[in-house]
Amino acid sequence: MTQETPGLDLGAYRRWYDAERPGEIEGELSASLIAGGRSNLTYAVTDGQREWIVRRPPLGHVQATAHDMGREYTAMSALADTAVPVPRMFAHCTDPDVIGAEFYVMSRVDGAAYRSKDELAALGPERTSAIAQHMVEVLAALHAVDPAAVGLGEFGRPEGFLERQVRRWGRQLEGSKTQERPRAEELHRLLTERLPEDDPSVRGIVHGDYRLDNCLVGSDDRVHAVVDWEMATLGDTRTDLALLLVYDRLSEIAGGDVVSDVARAPGYPSADEQLARYAEASGRDLGDMGWHLGLAYFKLAVILEGIHYRFLQGQTVGEGFDRIGQGFDTIIDAGHDALRKG
Incomplete structure (x- = not known):
């Protein structure tokens, strides 16, 4: 053995x-x-x-x-x-x-976790579009689940969710900083000051890290399993959608393949197309997404900083960690832009 x-x-x-x-x-x-x-x-x-x-x-x-x-x-x-x-x-x-x-x-679920534009490009634009659209539809299906009906009524506290998210990710940054991060601290301050009011109409089960490579896609171009639920809770479901859109922009704004560059594949839907597909599938009015995008950029930057921290301490297993700290500042800058435009 x-x-x-x-x-x-x-x-x-x-x-x-x-x-x-x-x-x-x-x-x-x-x-x-x-x-x-x-x-x-x-x-x-x-x-x-x-x-x-x-x-x-x-x-x-x-x-x-x-x-x-x-x-x-x-x-x-x-x-x-x-x-x-x-x-x-x-x-x-x-x-x-x-x-x-x-x-x-x-x-074990048979399926591919697509992480690169080349993997999707090999399938062609029509299949790529179908995969991405189904990914968005599955997210809408998740947000339609009644938490109490599946035994998750006590899985989280949806009231005050956004305030706790901002506070939590601020603490996470303090606990894993590899250097001083003044622009990130400024973004955190602005998110705190401009916190939206709670909206009960968009409460539901939040995955917390939803993206294509956390979905296992079968040969039929359908999502066969959603995985990596470590940050799941109850809260404002728009945070899932915002993070998905930010992940899709990451390779463009930070460079390289620090997480995924699937959004660059021919046929992959634009952010506006994904928002429209989600709105149609969910029947929800998303309202202004600017603040949520700002939070998503901040959260993602902090996640990458934490992973980079473990790499520098020699406490990770796997490949690609030498590049994981790249782009932190540009991600934070994109968060400032999203918040300003919102």
Whole structure:
């Protein structure tokens, strides 16, 4: 039984899983780290007959409110019988002594997590358009779910959500700064001063990190599973839509492939087209999105700063971390522009 995968002791994992689901594992276990993860660590585990996916927090420095395995497990378990496609949940371990951190186990879903324009370009503009449109439709379907009806009525506190978001991401920045960030602190101040009033009509389940490479897309160009629910909660659903649009602009404003450049693929819909598709699918009046876009830029910059912090501390596993800190200032500048135009 190999023990070469960082962060996952297969011997300890098997003893725990055998107690949770006796007889399910039949052969010797092996595991591999699935490439591309820049936050939680995701492993493919197999006994040669069947396969499981194991998710755990990153190694080393972890913010207290981030990387919540229980939150991911609860969200996907609750959404199993809704129109939102999610993997099947098998088991959740809250004891950090088993492998060194809390973790959960889910089914493997066949599908591609598209991260680059080249991957989509190979499919052609028509398929790219279909994939992106379905991604937006799935987001609208998520926001249409009644939290109480699926057991998520206590999953978050939608009242005061935006104020808490601004406060939380300000704290996150303070906890993971790699250098002084005065422009970011100024954006945080402006977001605080211009906080919108709560709007009950747009409350719902918020994914918190919705983008194409957090969707597993099948050969039919449909989203087969939405993954990476560590920041899911109840709140203003416009924050999901704003973050999706900001992710799509990231490669343009920050350069390179720091997260994804899928929006540059031929056939990928523009921001206006995505907003129109979401409005049609959801039936919601989105109103002015400027403030929400400003918050999304701030949040994304802070997330990247936190990942960069762990890289500099030698506490990450995976590829591409040497570039993750690029573009912080230009992302913050784009947040100022969005807030000013809004």
